[in-house]
Amino acid sequence: MKSSIRDKAEGTFHEAKGKVKEIAGKITDNPKLEAKGKGEKLVGKVQEKIGQVKKVLGK
Incomplete structure (x- = not known):
């Protein structure tokens, strides 16, 4: 898997995990x-965003 794709996927995962923690903290x-x-x-x-930049730069 390319580095840019992995960064974007991991970023999305961390965003989702953070949203769950934020909601759990509120509840x-x-x-x-x-x-x-x-x-x-x-x-x-x-x-x-780092993944998007890497994609543009071709890494």
Whole structure:
């Protein structure tokens, strides 16, 4: 699997996982879990963008 495709897939996975954690934190009134979820979503978005850049650069 190309590096760009892997980064995009992993980024999407981290975004989804972060969203689940964020919602779980809201439901259980756990601000730490909610913050972890928001952070993981952000990491996922960044990783996905890195994959898009790699695709443009041909890596």
